[in-house]
Every structure is written in structure tokens, then in C-alpha cells.
Amino acid sequence: MHDIVDLRSDTLTLPTPEMREAMARAEVGDDVWGEDPTVQRLEAMAAARLGKEAAVFVASGTMGNLVSVVAHTQAGQEVVLDLDSHIYNYEVAGGTIVGNVQMRPVQTERGFLTPDQVQESIRPSNIHIPQTGLVCLENTHNRHGGTCCTPEEIAAVAAVAHAARVPVHMDGARLFNAAVALKRDPRDFAGPVDSVTFCLSKGLGAPLGSVVCGSADFVGRARRVRKMVGGGMRQAGVVAAAGVLALDRMVDRLAEDHVNARALAEAVATLPGLSVDVETVQTNIVIIRVSRGDRARSVQATQELVAGCAARKVKIHATGPMAIRCVTHKDVDAEDTRRAIEAFRELTSRW
Ligand code: TLP
Numbered sequence: 001m002h003d004i005v006d007l008r009s010d011t012l013t014l015p016t017p018e019m020r021e022a023m024a025r026a027e028v029g030d031d032v033w034g035e036d037p038t039v040q041r042l043e044a045m046a047a048a049r050l051g052k053e054a055a056v057f058v059a060s061g062t063m064g065n066l067v068s069v070v071a072h073t074q075a076g077q078e079v080v081l082d083l084d085s086h087i088y089n090y091e092v093a094g095g096t097i098v099g100n101v102q103m104r105p106v107q108t109e110r111g112f113l114t115p116d117q118v119q120e121s122i123r124p125s126n127i128h129i130p131q132t133g134l135v136c137l138e139n140t141h142n143r144h145g146g147t148c149c150t151p152e153e154i155a156a157v158a159a160v161a162h163a164a165r166v167p168v169h170m171d172g173a174r175l176f177n178a179a180v181a182l183k184r185d186p187r188d189f190a191g192p193v194d195s196v197t198f199c200l201s202k203g204l205g206a207p208l209g210s211v212v213c214g215s216a217d218f219v220g221r222a223r224r225v226r227k228m229v230g231g232g233m234r235q236a237g238v239v240a241a242a243g244v245l246a247l248d249r250m251v252d253r254l255a256e257d258h259v260n261a262r263a264l265a266e267a268v269a270t271l272p273g274l275s276v277d278v279e280t281v282q283t284n285i286v287i288i289r290v291s292r293g294d295r296a297r298s299v300q301a302t303q304e305l306v307a308g309c310a311a312r313k314v315k316i317h318a319t320g321p322m323a324i325r326c327v328t329h330k331d332v333d334a335e336d337t338r339r340a341i342e343a344f345r346e347l348t349s350r351w
Contacts, residue, residue, distance in 0.1 A: 005336040008317040010174075010202040010257075010284060010329035018249075019206065019242040026241035030234050031057075032227070038237030042244050046211040049247060050196055051187035054219035055211050056226060057240055061086075061173045063231050064197030064210040066094040068169045069134060071221040072195070075100035077133025080121040083107045084143040086171055087136055098229060102130055110280075111141030112149045115160045122164045135161045138171040139189060140178045143319075145277070146261070146285030146327075148178040151188035158192035167194040173210070174202055177283040180254045194218060203254050203284060203329050204246035209239055253330065257284040260328040260337040267341040271348045273301065288324040292351060298322045305347055312343040 006012050015023070029035030039057050047055040058064045065087050069079060079095060081088055083105040087095065095101050106117050113121075113135070122132045137154060140146045158168045172178070172189065175198045179186045190196045195214035200206035212222050226232060233239075265281040268274050273292045280287070292301040299321045306324065309316050319325040328337065 001333060001335045002331060004313045004315060005332055005340050006315045007326040007328065007332060007340060008315050010327045013201075013203065013205045013329045013331050015207045015242050016205060016245070019245050022241040022245055023238050026237045028235040028237035031236045032232040032234060036235060036237040036240070038244065039240040042240040042247070043211065045244060045247055046198070047213050049186055050190035050198075050213045052190060052196070052213040052215070054216040055213040056219050056223050057233075057236060057243070058197075058210050058212055058226055059208060059231050059233065060201070061171070061197055061199045061210045062091045062094065063226070063229065064212045065091060065136075065169070065171050066098060066229065067222045067225040067231070068195045068197060068212055069095035069101065069136070070099040070225045071218060072167050072169060073099055073101050073133035076102075076130060078102045078104045078123060078130040079134045079136060080104045080106060080113070080118060080132060081136040082111050082113055082138060082141075084111055084141070085136060085138045086142050086173065087138070089143070101133060110147055110149075111138060111144035112153060113137065113157055115156045118157050118160045122161070122166060132164065132166050135166055135168045136171060137168065137193070138173075140174040140283050140285070142173070142285065145280045145287040146174065146177065146283035147280050148181055148282050150182060151184055151192065154189060155192040168192070169194065170196045172196045172198040174199070174283065176251050177203055177254050177258070180251065181258055181283045195222075200243040200246045203257055204250040205330050206242040206246040207239060209243050211243070250330070254284070257328040257330065257332075258282070260332060260334060261286050261326070263334070264326060264328065264337050264341060268344050271344055273348055273351045274344065284328045286326040286328075287319070288326065290322045290324065295322070301351070305344070308347040309340070309343045312339075312346070314340045314343045316340075
């Protein structure tokens with residue numbers, strides 16, 4: 001049980017006492033010189049966990065996706081991705097600015113491009129038309145509520161892209177949530193794609209950091225781009241030490257977060273004026289839609305819910321005028337989840 005139940009994001013997780021200890025003791029060196037043994041250990045662990053040749057430690061998921069987009073593409077090429085993807089919506093157009101690529105967002109049903117959509121989006125060879133340089137996938141899918149796509153779905157999309165000689169990058173910020181939820185090896189998801197970024201700083205609880213995995217050649221190029229955007233970190237082993245523990249000890253427990261998210265979703269779905277597509281709650285994200293009569297009243301009710309929950313020490317985040325996102329994580333236990341449900345129940349009881 002915690003004093004404040006913070007459901008705004010799993011990025012708010014605090015490092016465990018064990019992580020802090022490991023950080024204090026970490027063996028370090030200058031990583032730009034290739035001399036930080038703890039960073040090297042983390043990169044080797046990450047590559048092995050995803051079945052890739054190599055990996056590079058980066059400051060954030062955003063940086064991981066940026067260096068991947070730039071390392072895979074040439075200026076003037078096009079990147080095919082889902083309209084609701086994090087890369088397209090929340091990464092400040094980094095690929096466009098740094099990589100000079102054009103984004104080609106495609107509306108999808110569940111956040112996942114189908115093989116047909118990829119086929120239709122790949123540009124023909126024509127003097128007028130930009131070349132397709134990359135396809136990006138996101139798993140789990142943030143805006144669609146932590147939904148997972150299966151290794152088979154990924155393989156089907158990658159086959160179409162690869163047949164056209166287009167590489168595939170996966171934003172796997174929460175890839176381990178998908179692996180735990182679907183009870184599959186992370187390697188099964190990573191196998192069909194050319195690169196994957198995953199985050200240590202979300203459900204896995206590290207204070208910061210993400211890892212980009214791929215072939216040795218790709219990772220070499222990504223490392224250069226990382227340096228270009230100022231991401232060459234010196235004694236980074238201090239933070240990589242927490243990442244090693246995140247990978248080692250924090251993956252299996254993600255299942256608890258999924259149980260709590262389900263409980264929250266099922267309870268909230270029964271309350272007046274609130275709806276949740278419970279079937280989509282496969283991992284740790286719950287998207288709640290608020291509807292109270294007309295739009296104006298619904299928007300106001302959403303704001304009142306956020307404020308009312310805050311007054312009850314339950315922090316939630318409005319992701320749209322009539323939408324709330326709750327994310328469960330290691331610092332929200334079953335008792336905290338019950339408190340959050342109680343707050344929603346109280347606040348909607350007068351509706
Ligand atoms: N997502 C954050 C916000 O930026 C929305 C959150 O609270 O969920 N890919 C995906 C799918 C993400 O959800 C995020 C972070 C990132 C990439 C970026 O990671 P960071 O925050 O480390 O740059």
C-alpha cells in the first residue's frame with residue numbers, strides 16, 4: 001500500500017533499494033571510449049534476451065526510436081507507421097527533423113499495421129515518388145491501451161516489408177509486457193524485425209534508459225547517430241546497473257500489473273458514465289471513456305474525475321477531452337488498485 005496511488009504512467013516507477021545499491025557500487029568507465037563494463041554487460045544481456053547480435057544503451061525510448069529511424073533510412077525516404085503510434089504522436093517529429101524523412105501514418109484498427117496495409121503503403125519505383133525506407137510497429141500499443149500483437153502477426157508484416165527490401169523497426173517500449181501477457185519468449189517478437197527499442201524505465205522500474213537491439217552493423221550505425229544527438233554518455237554504468245537488475249529481476253512480476261489493470265478495468269466498466277473495452281486490457285494500460293450526456297458535460301465530468309481522484313490521493317491522467325488513462329506498475333499494488341476503484345465508485349455514485 002502506498003500513500004499516493006499514481007496511475008498516470010509506469011514511467012513514474014521508482015528504482016528499488018536494490019537498484020540504488022547496485023548503482024552506487026557499479027563498476028564504470030568512459031562508455032564513449034567503449035570502456036564501461038556495466039554498460040557492456042547490460043547491452044550483452046539485452047541482445048541475448050532479444051536474440052539479436054548487438055545492442056546499444058540509450059537515454060530514453062524516444063532516443064532509441066530516433067536513432068533507429070535515422071540509422072535505417074536515407075534523407076528523403078518515407079517511414080510507414082500507425083497513425084496512433086508513439087513515434088508519430090509523441091516524439092516531437094524527431095525522425096523528420098534529424099533524419100529528414102517523411103512520415104506516412106496509416107490508420108489501423110488495433111494500432112497494428114496489417115500485411116495488406118504495409119503492401120499498399122510501400123511505394124513503387126517512380127521518379128516522382130519518395131522511396132519507402134522503413135516500417136515501424138509498436139508493441140504493446142500505448143494509445144490503444146497496451147494491446148499486444150503476436151509474433152506471428154509481426155512476422156507476417158515483416159515478410160511483406162522484407163520482400164520489398166524495407167527494414168522493420170519495433171518500438172517495444174513495453175515489449176516485456178507483451179511477452180509476459182502472451183507467455184511468449186521476447187525473442188519470438190524480435191526475431192522477425194530488424195531492430196527493437198525497449199525501455200528499462202517503465203514497468204521494469206529503472207530510473208532511466210532504453211536499449212536498441214539489432215544486427216552488429218545496424219547497432220554500429222545507431223551508435224554513431226546516438227553520438228550525433230548528444231547521447232554518448234560517459235560513466236553511464238551508474239544507470240546501466242539499475243537496467244541490469246530491471247532485466248534480471250523485474251520482468252516476471254509484470255504479470256501482477258496485468259492482473260491489477262484487469263481488476264481496475266472490470267470494476268470501472270460497471271460504473272455509470274464510464275466505459276472500458278475490457279477485452280483490450282491485455283497488459284497494464286486501461287483507457288476509460290467518460291460519457292455524461294452531451295460533449296460539454298462529458299468533458300467537464302472528465303476534468304472533475306481527475307480532480308476528484310487527486311483529492312483522494314489517486315493520480316490519473318486525461319489523455320483526451322473525454323478519456324482517462326490508468327497505468328498499473330510495481331508501485332501500485334492490489335490494495336492501491338482497490339483504492340482507485342473506490343475513488344471512481346464514489347465519484348460516479350452521484351451521476
Ligand atoms: N510513453 C510515455 C509518454 O510519452 C506518453 C507514457 O507515459 O506512456 N514508445 C512508447 C510506446 C511509449 O509509450 C513511450 C513513452 C516511448 C516510446 C518513449 O519513451 P521515453 O519516455 O523513455 O522517451
